[in-house]
Amino acid sequence: MLHEHILEDFVRFALIQPRSPWGRHPYLPNGVLSVAARCETAGIQTLIIDENLGHELEDQNIRTILAESDLIGIGCLASPFIPEARRIAKALRTMGFNQPILVGGEVILRFASEQFARLFENLGDVRQCPNDAALGSILNVTLPSMFDVSAGHVIDQLPVYAKQAYFGKEWCLFTSHGCAYACGFCGAQKNQRQKFRDADAFRDEANCLARMVSLYGRGGLYEVYCSTLDGLQNPEETELTLSIFKEAARRHGVRIPLRFLATAHCTAVALKRDPAILRRWHDELDLVCIGIGADGPGQDETREHKRSRQEEDRVFDAIRNAGIQPEATMVLGLPGDGMTAVAQGLKRVSTFVRAGVRTRPFVGKEVLPGNDGWYTKRETVEQLLEHPKRFRELDIGCLGSPITHPDARNRRRLNAIYFATVMALKVTPLGCPTQPLLPTESVSAPLRILGRIWNQMMPQDR
Numbered sequence: 407m408l409h410e411h412i413l414e415d416f417v418r419f420a421l422i423q424p425r426s427p428w429g430r431h432p433y434l435p436n437g438v439l440s441v442a443a444r445c446e447t448a449g450i451q452t453l454i455i456d457e458n459l460g461h462e463l464e465d466q467n468i469r470t471i472l473a474e475s476d477l478i479g480i481g482c483l484a485s486p487f488i489p490e491a492r493r494i495a496k497a498l499r500t501m502g503f504n505q506p507i508l509v510g511g512e513v514i515l516r517f518a519s520e521q522f523a524r525l526f527e528n529l530g531d532v533r534q535c536p537n538d539a540a541l542g543s544i545l546n547v548t549l550p551s552m553f554d555v556s557a558g559h560v561i562d563q564l565p566v567y568a569k570q571a572y573f574g575k576e577w578c579l580f581t582s583h584g585c586a587y588a589c590g591f592c593g594a595q596k597n598q599r600q601k602f603r604d605a606d607a608f609r610d611e612a613n614c615l616a617r618m619v620s621l622y623g624r625g626g627l628y629e630v631y632c633s634t635l636d637g638l639q640n641p642e643e644t645e646l647t648l649s650i651f652k653e654a655a656r657r658h659g660v661r662i663p664l665r666f667l668a669t670a671h672c673t674a675v676a677l678k679r680d681p682a683i684l685r686r687w688h689d690e691l692d693l694v695c696i697g698i699g700a701d702g703p704g705q706d707e708t709r710e711h712k713r714s715r716q717e718e719d720r721v722f723d724a725i726r727n728a729g730i731q732p733e734a735t736m737v738l739g740l741p742g743d744g745m746t747a748v749a750q751g752l753k754r755v756s757t758f759v760r761a762g763v764r765t766r767p768f769v770g771k772e773v774l775p776g777n778d779g780w781y782t783k784r785e786t787v788e789q790l791l792e793h794p795k796r797f798r799e800l801d802i803g804c805l806g807s808p809i810t811h812p813d814a815r816n817r818r819r820l821n822a823i824y825f826a827t828v829m830a831l832k833v834t835p836l837g838c839p840t841q842p843l844l845p846t847e848s849v850s851a852p853l854r855i856l857g858r859i860w861n862q863m864m865p866q867d868r
């Protein structure tokens with residue numbers, strides 16, 4: 407694909423990680439760190455500005471960095487960040503920074519170019535980074551792929567306060583991208599073989615991360631979330647990745663507990679081939695939690711990989727028997743679901759509680775950039791593009807809102823049931839990591855104010 411190059415000879419690239427949509431929540435920004443690492447190898451000087459660390463665009467130091475940059479990048483991981491990226495682009499233009507702006511990140515890859523243009527119209531030269539490979543072509547340099555580069559040297563150069571903020575709590579380990587399945591409701595990069603990182607690049611980054619935990623981790627007790635979407639889809643590659651990470655942790659004298667997502671089906675297949683796999687990963691590689699997608703009854707037919715409740719239950723048992731905490735990631739109440747479907751979902755939740763499975767229930771969202779609804783529900787997409795702040799309400803932790811669940815009666819019932827379920831789960835022995843958000847955009851002014859106050863108290867990873 408041909409892309410109009412941004413600059414012939416530029417040297418400085420300021421990369422902005424927007425603040426979390428509901429307040430400041432520092433979280434290791436893998437996307438911008440990866441871009442910085444790739445650019446640095448091509449001789450481009452990068453500077454990272456993270457609003458979650460209190461870097462305000464108006465501050466004099468930040469203004470100076472921006473003024474001296476030839477190009478500005480904004481990272482946008484998922485839908486709730488879209489309004490933040492727009493706010494930043496507007497603020498930059500208002501402050502008189504007219505350099506080209508490049509917007510990238512997982513969710514940005516899902517927009518058609520004309521949809522992207524609508525989001526950033528009248529803001530001058532704002533470009534979409536449509537895929538990982540396109541970045542080098544846009545920048546007019548040869549860049550290594552995101553899989554072949556270690557972000558270790560970029561992380562090393564971060565100021566101490568940033569390292570303390572990122573490693574003093576939960577962070578994400580970039581292990582692989584992509585998934586071979588194509589579930590209709592999912593907005594991830596899918597329908598392709600999972601791609602893992604180059605072993606040497608990953609080893610270098612793992613060593614840096616383990617050193618950071620040894621220096622700045624507070625107890626290191628948080629589970630680190632691996633980016634792999636299905637940890638048992640390619641077990642050999644996952645095992646190699648986990649082993650490299652374990653070796654790095656051992657070298658730096660730390661234990662870093664890991665968590666990843668997996669499908670029940672791939673876990674069952676992997677266990678059939680190698681019954682000791684989970685026990686080994688737990689005992690030798692510090693895998694402490696596996697989250698399995700166990701969606702509500704309404705979603706069964708949208709799953710391309712057929713699975714049965716029995717298989718799911720057997721997998722949860724096997725995970726628990728290996729000493730690993732099983733987690734059920736559930737989507738409840740898609741707009742079309744009747745109360746019977748919601749009731750069945752709740753029954754499933756209570757089975758999980760009794761079986762020692764930690765449950766993470768979320769509210770189903772029919773339209774997410776890149777999922778099936780994005781291509782079929784044109785009216786909703788149109789409303790989102792017309793009122794981009796409503797992208798915040800696509801967060802799966804957010805209660806149903808008029809944009810996601812237009813039927814008011816159903817929405818009120820679903821929200822009440824969902825909220826009560828999460829709160830009830832919180833007092834069970836395993837608790838519930840989900841922290842519900844309130845809708846703040848397509849609702850009336852008093853609810854909006856209440857929602858903003860409530861959401862500020864919610865963590866980034868819910």
Ligand code: B12
Binds near residue numbers: 437594
């Ligand atoms: C870690 C992670 C998180 C972390 C975020 C950490 C962070 N700030 O970076 C946490 C747990 C907080 C999180 C939260 C959410 N996440 Co999340 N998350 C992931 C996960 C597992 C890994 C992402 C990662 O670190 N990848 C590694 C980096 C290197 O890759 P990358 O981010 O894609 O970056 C590359 C390119 O995108 C691009 N790029 C990135 N930034 C930039 C910037 C510029 C300027 C340019 C040019 C390029 C560029 O270059 C990078 C490579 O060099 C992915 C799943 C996956 N495997 O992708 C889901 C995923 C991205 N998350 C997703 C979602 C939906 C969410 C939530 C909205 C979930 C929710 N609650 O509803 C929230 C949003 C929270 C919020 N406040 O907005 C979806 C996005 C789907 C979509 N189409 O939007 C994914 C794909 C999961 C899924 N199965 O659907 N998430």
Ligand code: SF4
Binds near residue numbers: 669699
């Ligand atoms: S929901 Fe999970 S298994 Fe399905 S396509 Fe998305 S990442 Fe893959």
